[in-house]
Amino acid sequence: xxxxxxxxxxxxxxxxxxxxxxxxxxxxxxxxxxxxxxxxxxxxxxxxxxxxxxxxxxxxxxxxxxxxxxxxxxxxxxxxxxxxxxxxxxxxxxxxxxxxxxxxxxxxxxxxxxxxxxxxxxxxxxxxxxxxxxxxxxxxxxxxxxxxxxxxxxxxxxxxxxxxxxxxxxxxxxxxxxxxxxxxxxxxxxxxxxxxxxxxxxxxxxxxxxxxxxxxxxxxxxxxxxxxxxxxxxxxxxxxxxxxxxxxxxxxxxxxxxxxxxxxxxxxxxxxxxxxxxxxxxxxxxxxxxxxxxxxxxxxxxxxxxxxxxxxxxxxxxxxxxxxxxxxxxxxxxxxxxxxxxxxxxxxxxxxxxxxxxxxxxxxxxxxxxxxxxxxxx
Numbered sequence: 001x002x003x004x005x006x007x008x009x010x011x012x013x014x015x016x017x018x019x020x021x022x023x024x025x026x027x028x029x030x031x032x033x034x035x036x037x038x039x040x041x042x043x044x045x046x047x048x049x050x051x052x053x054x055x056x057x058x059x060x061x062x063x064x065x066x067x068x069x070x071x072x073x074x075x076x077x078x079x080x081x082x083x084x085x086x087x088x089x090x091x092x093x094x095x096x097x098x099x100x101x102x103x104x105x106x107x108x109x110x111x112x113x114x115x116x117x118x119x120x121x122x123x124x125x126x127x128x129x130x131x132x133x134x135x136x137x138x139x140x141x142x143x144x145x146x147x148x149x150x151x152x153x154x155x156x157x158x159x160x161x162x163x164x165x166x167x168x169x170x171x172x173x174x175x176x177x178x179x180x181x182x183x184x185x186x187x188x189x190x191x192x193x194x195x196x197x198x199x200x201x202x203x204x205x206x207x208x209x210x211x212x213x214x215x216x217x218x219x220x221x222x223x224x225x226x227x228x229x230x231x232x233x234x235x236x237x238x239x240x241x242x243x244x245x246x247x248x249x250x251x252x253x254x255x256x257x258x259x260x261x262x263x264x265x266x267x268x269x270x271x272x273x274x275x276x277x278x279x280x281x282x283x284x285x286x287x288x289x290x291x292x293x294x295x296x297x298x299x300x301x302x303x304x305x306x307x308x309x310x311x312x313x314x315x316x317x318x319x320x321x322x323x324x325x326x327x328x329x330x331x332x333x334x335x336x337x338x339x340x341x342x343x344x345x346x347x348x349x350x351x352x353x354x355x356x357x358x359x360x361x362x363x364x365x366x367x368x369x370x371x372x373x374x375x376x377x378x
Contacts (some may be wrong), residue, residue: 001177010206010377011342012149015063016330018216018273018323018368019054019282021071021083022140025148025269025363026050033127036137039252041077044086053358054363055087059095059253060355063201063372064148066100066172067271067332069181069216070366072106079106084113086144091208100146102203106158106342108142108196111135116187134197134218143214143272152202159198159239164191164268167239167252171284172230182226184191186198195232198239200254211268213240218280220273227284233275240270241290244297244335267338267377270297270331273368277327279317282290291333301341303371307348322346324367332373 009310028171043051058066072079080103089231091096110133112125122131127136135141139275141315142264145151162168165188173182183191195218217236223229242261249261262268275287304319313319320328334341347370349356357366 010017010208011374012064012205012377013062013374014269014271014332014334015066015370015372015373016076016120016271016273017054017058017066017370018069018071018333018366019050019071020362020368021054022069023072023136032136036140037072037074039203040072040079041082041278044079044082047086047258050363050365051083052092055083055090056095056355056371057347057365058088059092059098061370061372062098065210065212066146066147067212067214068144070141071105071144073105073139073144079284080146083103084146091126091337096310099200100148100319102147102149102151102249103144103250104151104153104156104199104201105145106199107160107198108139109133109160109192109194110141110196111138112160113138113159114187114190118183118338119158129262132192143196143197143199145199145212145214145217145367147203148337149206149345150204152204155202155209156331157200157256157258159252159254160194160200161190161255162192162193162239162253163189164235165189166253167193167235167242167249171235173228173231176225182228193235193239194233195236198236199244200243205377207240208267210377211262211266213243213268213270214272215240216273217275220280220284220287230282230284234290237274237276237287237290239296244270245270251280254333265337266335268335269339269373270333273330275327275329279327288331298336298341300338301330301344301373303332303344303346303373305346305369307350307353307356308346308369310350311348320346321348322369322371324362330371333372334375338378340376340378342374342376344371346371
């Protein structure tokens with residue numbers, strides 16, 4: 001009997017980039033809550049230099065799939081379409097335009113008002129520290145996926161409303177020095193796990209399904225001894241550990257009502273700003289190791305840059321850094337199954353190299369660097 005023809009491998013570049021395209025890059029702090037939702041549309045209309053720089057970096061690296069963190073979700077503003085048409089489809093500083101005919105963007109929890117005093121300062125303000133995910137307006141610090149390959153929207157899953165309490169062993173914060181919970185039962189019964197959201201975006205790359213697992217866990221800082229943000233960061237990362245661990249994890253449910261984790265022998269990449277580093281004392285110990293040491297993940301390969309090494313010459317891990325604040329925070333982690341890593345890197349030129357001006361400050365582009373890997377699906 002004749003053997004079935006072997007599916008030829010497919011090669012592509014996948015990237016993650018925290019682009020800092022929110023009001024904090026365009027407005028003074030006193031205007032974030034009142035005018036924040038108009039900041040990105042106005043910056044796009046103004047042909048803002050920071051957005052041109054972001055587009056130039058993307059055009060230079062030319063990923064086939066890119067996850068954007070801190071890209072505001074504003075459903076009526078069509079900001080993603082404008083970014084594509086007016087920036088990515090237009091040459092920036094001599095770079096060739098790049099077209100992403102497929103994209104995914106969806107609501108996030110940042111700035112989504114809660115009725116509770118979540119930071120326990122005696123005032124329930126709805127937004128800021130009292131939103132379900134920290135944000136001064138709904139949709140701040142959102143996420144998006146751009147792809148040169150088709151996205152299977154029917155198979156794609158979102159987990160914006162998955163409750164923190166439904167993660168087994170959830171690290172529910174305590175009031176320091178007591179056995180009393182920081183979040184009372186009313187809050188805990190509603191509290192989502194995701195500070196933004198978790199997405200499983202299914203991209204069709206030739207004859208392969210590639211699951212792009214997208215998130216942006218809360219920074220493990222800006223809290224107190226209760227460590228509510230550090231604990232949430234740990235559990236937001238742990239969600240992916242559970243999701244890729246077993247299809248039979250029926251405690252997992254998505255916003256579409258479907259249960260269970262990722263099907264075994266699925267090809268995936270975990271991509272985004274995970275706000276966790278093996279160097280950081282701010283994270284709950286072992287936060288990022290949950291993924292780097294997972295048997296289903298190729299966590300041993302680390303993209304690097306010469307610019308990062310030069311930025312912190314006293315740090316032996318500096319070449320791995322993806323943030324100007326001297327940590328590896330952004331990741332593109334491929335599955336052990338069905339994927340070979342070819343190459344990778346972090347866009348961080350040396351000061352004397354071309355395009356170094358694009359990463360000279362947060363205002364130039366972002367306080368994060370684009371990280372990419374070249375992979376072959378087999």
